[in-house]
Amino acid sequence: MTVLRSALDTAAPEFAAAREQMLAQLAEVEGEHARALAGGGPKYVDRHRARGKLLARERIELLLDEDSPFLELCTLAAWGSEFPVGANLVAGIGVVEGVECLVVANDPTSRGGASNPWTLRKSFRINEIAAQNRLPIISLVESGGADLPTQKDVFIPGGRMFRDLTRASAAGVPTVALVFGNSTAGGAYIPGMSDHVVMVRERSKVFLGGPPLVRMATGEESDDESLGGAEMHARVSGLADHLAEDEYDALRIGRAVVRRLNWRKQGPGPRPAAQVRAPLYDAEDLLGMVPPDLKVPFDPREVIARIVDGSDFDEFKALYGGSLVTGWAELHGYPVGVLANARGVLFSEESQKAAQFIQLANRAHTPLLFLHNTTGYMVGRAYEQRGIIKHGAMMINAVSNSTVPHLSVLMGSSYGAGHYGMCGRAYDPRFLFSWPSARSAVMGPAQLAGVISLVTRAGAEKRGLPFDEEADAAMRAAVEAQIEAESLPLFLSGRIYDDGIIDPRDTRTVLGLCLSAAATAPVRGTDSFGVFRM
Known part of the structure; x- marks a missing residue:
């Protein structure tokens, strides 16, 4: 039997304490999410609405298929900085006409949707996700271009945003721009470099330089409409492929464009929905999983039992390298290999076990899920003499060269080189999320x-x-x-070192959405690894 049996005592005082702390941490995160959702604040939201315009998240909601999920990414970008939480940008994965797309929307209520240094970092990460997973990109554009006081940090690296769009197009990944308002300077290159462009009559204004800049540069007097209006671009310049009557019409046309893409996923599909079994145990239990003191270990099998299909987990090398749990499962019908830290420290045995398991997953073209709770690789004379450096390097070598999709979730500690071996941000996991209980640094x-x-x-x-x-x-x-x-997740999420802080109860849903997105691209393993030092 490979079905996990839970030994979790939900009536224990330790469980209650862990649950209480997790709920407090979640409340703090939700408060910061509320700041991001508030955009520029009531004054600027009311001003935007008074102009008859939809908010960024309203545009996204109307664009997506009815009752379909939206996995928002990097919501807390710029947290702890001098810039607005969210970095003036809303981004995530949603379904449009049955096609999973990467949707990006400027938030015009926050500094006019202008791009600051954190907007760039968030955009780079979002475009990276689109490229890795071959997700069509839909840009909902309304931006004044660069936040000029920060130009020294925006102008030179900012060109990468436009490079990413053209590379997506060259790779055969569709790019669509729906322009709702001003799209000035750098903002003009988003429609300029997209495959499909929709503009709104008397609303969209797309120009490299607005009337004031043109007057300063050339002495020419011009107005918004003749210089960059939607009708001019539809009739004269040819930049607009479609002319919409209003925002709702633009969203309708955008959906029609996606419908006509004839887009097909290239990865394997999941098991039929009727055959997918829910976990045997309640996701609510995940609230009490992580002890308040992260030095106290917890059994990751209890987490696995609450996120994988039917709580069915075929453990690999169960009696060897006990500080790392490895095994095979399915998640929302997708096969997955799981690596989960059990007692924090990684020894030589765990490292070798992980390297072999990663090789097997690549042979089987199976995505990997890393569940972090590690203090790093073991130190000390005896462990150095037994080869902890070369064995840890073996695990990191395997992670570095593995080509199947990697998903990472930071549950507790993720310290030192253990963060690397468990596929931290620098090792390009397709997606990386944190629980509010997570901590990550060079060491405790x-x-x-x-x-x-x-x-x-x-x-x-x-x-x-x-x-x-x-x-x-x-x-x-x-x-x-x-x-x-x-080392707090808010700090790390603000720096875009993760793709978001999630409620532990949502872990199965979030991972299912990620596996589905990853299957838009081919899922192929490799048999080519670096030299393993034995």
């Missing part, structure tokens, strides 16, 4: 502060100087506080 706050203290103490002894214990204690407290703040 106490360990990092302790290392600095020991090095400082050794330096003082070497020079024959007295060691200031009081100053050391203050330093350790300050460093611990800093590292704790910088």
Whole structure:
């Protein structure tokens, strides 16, 4: 039997404490999500509506198929910075006329939808997702171009946005631009470099330089309509392929464009829906899964039992390398290989087990799911002598060169090179999400502060100087506080080191949407890896 049997005691005080903390963390994240959803705030939202315009998320909702999901990505980009949460951009994966698309919408209520440095970073990540998964790109455009006071950080790297659009088109991935308002300067190149362009009569204004800039540059007097109006572009310049009467008509035309793409997914389909079994255990239990103290381990099989089909998990090497659980399952009908940290530390055995498992998944063309809760690879004389460096490198080699889709979820700790071996951001997982309980840094706050203290103490002894214990204690407290703040998921999500913070109860749904999106592109493994040091 491969069906997991849960031993979780939901009546235990430890479960109640973990659940209470998770709910508190979720409330904090939801508060920050509310800031992103508020756009530029009531004043600018009311002004936008008074002009008869739809909000960015309203445009997305009307574009998507009725009652279909929308997986919003990088919602908290720019959190903790001087720029608005969300980076003036709404982006995610949704279904249009039965086609999974990457939808990107400028938020004109927030600084006119202008692009700041975090807008660029978010755009780069979104375009990366579209390229990796071969998702058609639909841009809902209303942007004043670059946020001019930040031009030094926007202008030079910003050209990559337009390069990405043209490369998508060259790769045969459709790009569609629906222009709802001003699309100035750099914003004009989005429709200019898209395969299909829809503009709205008397609303869309697309020009490299508006009337004031033209007057400054050439002395020419012009008006918005003759310089860059929708009708001019439809009748004279030819930039507009379709002329819509209003926003609703533009969205209707956009859906018709997608319907005519004759787009087909290239990856394997899931098992028929009628054959997909729900997990045997309640997703609500995931709220109490992660202990408040991340140094306390928890069994990842309890998580797996609540996210995979039928709680059916065929474990691989169950008796070997017990700190890493590996095995085969299905998730919403898609086959998947799972690697999940069990006791935090990765030893040589776990590393070799992971490398073999990743090779097998590539031979079977099976996507991989990494569930993070690791403090890193084991250190110490005995472990160094047994080859922890070469064995850890073996695991990282396998992760680096694997070509099947990778999905990562940070549940608890994700520290040190363990973050790399479990396919952290630098290793290009197709998608990476965090639970509110997650923490990620070079090492734990106490360990990092302790290392600095020991090095400082050794330096003082070497020079024959007295060691200031009081100053050391203050330093350790300050460093611990800093590292704790910088390892929080809000901090990491703000820097786009993940694709979003998710409610643990939504994990199965989010992963199912990601596996479906990944199957838009071919799913193929490799037998080509770097040299494994034995």
